[in-house]
Amino acid sequence: MTRIYDRVALIGLGLIASSLGHAIRRQGLAGHVAGHAKTEATREAALQIGFCQSVHATAAEAVRDADLVVLAVPVGAMGAVAAEIAQHLKPGATVTDVGSVKQAVVDAVAPHLPAGVHFVPGHPLAGTEHSGPHSGFATLFENRWTILTPLPGGDPAATQRLKSFWEAMGAHVDEMDPPHHDLVLAVTSHTPHLIAYTMVGVADHLRRVTESEVIKYSAAGFRDFTRIAASDPTMWRDVFMTNRDAVLDILGRFTEELFVLQRAIRMGDGQQLFDYFTRTRAIRRGIIEAGQDTSAPDFGRTKVEES
Amino acid sequence: MTRIYDRVALIGLGLIASSLGHAIRRQGLAGHVAGHAKTEATREAALQIGFCQSVHATAAEAVRDADLVVLAVPVGAMGAVAAEIAQHLKPGATVTDVGSVKQAVVDAVAPHLPAGVHFVPGHPLAGTEHSGPHSGFATLFENRWTILTPLPGGDPAATQRLKSFWEAMGAHVDEMDPPHHDLVLAVTSHTPHLIAYTMVGVADHLRRVTESEVIKYSAAGFRDFTRIAASDPTMWRDVFMTNRDAVLDILGRFTEELFVLQRAIRMGDGQQLFDYFTRTRAIRRGIIEAGQDTSAPDFGRTKVEES
Numbered sequence: 357m358t359r360i361y362d363r364v365a366l367i368g369l370g371l372i373a374s375s376l377g378h379a380i381r382r383q384g385l386a387g388h389v390a391g392h393a394k395t396e397a398t399r400e401a402a403l404q405i406g407f408c409q410s411v412h413a414t415a416a417e418a419v420r421d422a423d424l425v426v427l428a429v430p431v432g433a434m435g436a437v438a439a440e441i442a443q444h445l446k447p448g449a450t451v452t453d454v455g456s457v458k459q460a461v462v463d464a465v466a467p468h469l470p471a472g473v474h475f476v477p478g479h480p481l482a483g484t485e486h487s488g489p490h491s492g493f494a495t496l497f498e499n500r501w502t503i504l505t506p507l508p509g510g511d512p513a514a515t516q517r518l519k520s521f522w523e524a525m526g527a528h529v530d531e532m533d534p535p536h537h538d539l540v541l542a543v544t545s546h547t548p549h550l551i552a553y554t555m556v557g558v559a560d561h562l563r564r565v566t567e568s569e570v571i572k573y574s575a576a577g578f579r580d581f582t583r584i585a586a587s588d589p590t591m592w593r594d595v596f597m598t599n600r601d602a603v604l605d606i607l608g609r610f611t612e613e614l615f616v617l618q619r620a621i622r623m624g625d626g627q628q629l630f631d632y633f634t635r636t637r638a639i640r641r642g643i644i645e646a647g648q649d650t651s652a653p654d655f656g657r658t659k660v661e662e663s
Numbered sequence: 664m665t666r667i668y669d670r671v672a673l674i675g676l677g678l679i680a681s682s683l684g685h686a687i688r689r690q691g692l693a694g695h696v697a698g699h700a701k702t703e704a705t706r707e708a709a710l711q712i713g714f715c716q717s718v719h720a721t722a723a724e725a726v727r728d729a730d731l732v733v734l735a736v737p738v739g740a741m742g743a744v745a746a747e748i749a750q751h752l753k754p755g756a757t758v759t760d761v762g763s764v765k766q767a768v769v770d771a772v773a774p775h776l777p778a779g780v781h782f783v784p785g786h787p788l789a790g791t792e793h794s795g796p797h798s799g800f801a802t803l804f805e806n807r808w809t810i811l812t813p814l815p816g817g818d819p820a821a822t823q824r825l826k827s828f829w830e831a832m833g834a835h836v837d838e839m840d841p842p843h844h845d846l847v848l849a850v851t852s853h854t855p856h857l858i859a860y861t862m863v864g865v866a867d868h869l870r871r872v873t874e875s876e877v878i879k880y881s882a883a884g885f886r887d888f889t890r891i892a893a894s895d896p897t898m899w900r901d902v903f904m905t906n907r908d909a910v911l912d913i914l915g916r917f918t919e920e921l922f923v924l925q926r927a928i929r930m931g932d933g934q935q936l937f938d939y940f941t942r943t944r945a946i947r948r949g950i951i952e953a954g955q956d957t958s959a960p961d962f963g964r965t966k967v968e969e970s
Contacts, residue, residue, distance in 0.1 A: 432933075481882055485947065500882055530879075540876050543866050544885040550928075551858055552884075554921045556943040558913065559850050561920070569847050571949045572837075575788055575807055577859075578851040579950060580887045586947035589940035596928045596936055606865065607925055611918070613868070614861045618914055621857075621903045626739075629903055633896035636863040640792065640893035642878045643886060 365422035374492025377407025392418035435464030460598035474514035498526030542602035672729035681799025684714025699725035742771030767905035781821035805833030849909035
């Protein structure tokens with residue numbers, strides 16, 4: 357039990373914030389966790405589940421006396437929250453966030469914060485297809501990366517303390533600048549999600565293949581697309597609205613590449629397909645070696661007798 | 664222990680055939696399992712692992728006296744195998760296959776088979792990212808669909824017996840005609856795989872985002888693409904070569920739809936994105952209700968304390 361902050365305020369009480377609350381309690385990382393969510397039902401759930409010790413009807417009340425304030429609302433709502441809490445922050449407090457886009461959050465939040473408050477933007481690369489205060493669990497961040505994007509001229513001690521906080525919850529922590537974060541995430545997360553949403557939408561529109569058949573036979577590959585296409589719609593809308601340039605860049609590359617493979621199919625060029633599929637298989641092996649997935653047959657979903 | 668066939672011959676000894684061998688042995692579904700693979704090392708592995716009781720240097724030898732012959736080679740190799748075994752099949756035997764495309768297999772195999780042999784094409788919708796004789800396990804088909812595409816004028820009793828065989832291994836069995844199978848699979852499997860291969864290829868080509876970063880941060884969504892882009896390159900080459908029309912049809916629809924979303928991002932139309940993402944989320948719920956995936960946070964990959 358290592359206390360890192362005396363008082364932590366969670367603004368927004370969804371999947372990430374509730375998981376933070378559970379992890380803080382389990383590791384004893386804070387003396388008190390205060391929470392705020394817009395709806396009363398969510399606030400009451402947070403108290404009842406126990407990942408907050410106090411809940412507050414406004415963000416301004418929740419951040420009072422907090423040493424660490426975590427903005428865990430959709431990216432599009434960050435600016436308004438920052439404006440609301442700015443005058444209520446404790447001098448010397450650290451403000452961080454968990455948004456999936458970083459430059460837009462910096463642009464929206466930084467102008468509001470008073471001098472003497474440390475702003476260290478962050479993004480835990482962890483999540484499930486579920487959202488809301490009931491969806492959190494203490495191990496969500498274990499063995500996952502959290503990226504911090506500290507700003508030029510910021511206080512290194514505040515960044516280091518926040519880093520220790522994430523590491524105490526089992527996360528690996530990296531630092532990079534906000535634009536680089538947004539490009540890396542456009543490749544590894546944002547564009548894959550848009551593509552998955554699109555494929556699921558195509559299946560939804562097809563009238564010759566009934567919805568029931570698509571669902572019945574989803575284990576053949578489609579299932580993995582629906583999983584990542586089931587995340588919170590508000591969060592993802594905001595991601596695409598705020599990381600537009602990087603996503604459009606990667607989407608353009610994706611479309612070019614898809615047309616090359618489409619042409620190979622149309623022309624019957626099997627060798628080109630075979631070579632392509634052999635290359636992509638190697639990337640998969642890299643991910644397993646990096647410990648970011650399991651190689652168990654069927655990914656641990658079914659009982660395995662031989663391996 | 665219900666014996667359904669006296670002697671089963673597995674032609675090709677990869678993931679599907681080895682899983683069949685394990686499941687047959689566990690359930691006592693055959694008196695003897697004979698196997699053939701082109702390479703001696705694979706044949707010896709099958710004997711040593713024990714999912715075949717005998718192995719044979721040629722497919723012609725392996726099918727001798729078999730009541731059920733399972734063609735478990737890539738779709739592009741089915742015709743040559745059928746030609747080789749045709750004159751060695753036992754009268755009254757059933758020949759089936761496990762290919763991911765059905766009309767092309769019917770076209771390649773049926774002309775070779777003699778009268779008195781029952782051809783019942785099939786496709787188990789089950790697999791992992793692994794291939795080869797060491798990758799099989801007895802529960803691979805449990806709670807998964809196997810689609811049979813019996814031909815007009817075929818023997819209903821032979822189809823019924825094959826259906827019982829799959830059901831004894833825990834599979835659900837459906838019947839449909841080959842072109843409908845190929846369209847359904849183009850939506851639920853073939854096009855998603857091509858898209859996943861493409862996205863992994865795009866990441867591979869990006870020079871501004873190093874491969875190491877793509878791999879490190881893959882848990883943010885990209886990981887799920889690499890998983891389905893890691894399947895056997897030969898198998899997938901043959902799928903796209905032989906189900907070309909249906910895949911090109913679905914790819915065309917996918918591209919149209921992607922352009923609509925891309926335009927919404929470019930124009931800043933958040934409402935359109937939000938509505939789209941809300942619809943696709945409903946499909947995901949259908950899959951979980953149909954028992955084709957787990958809704959556990961992080962899909963059972965990490966230990967969960969709260970749910």
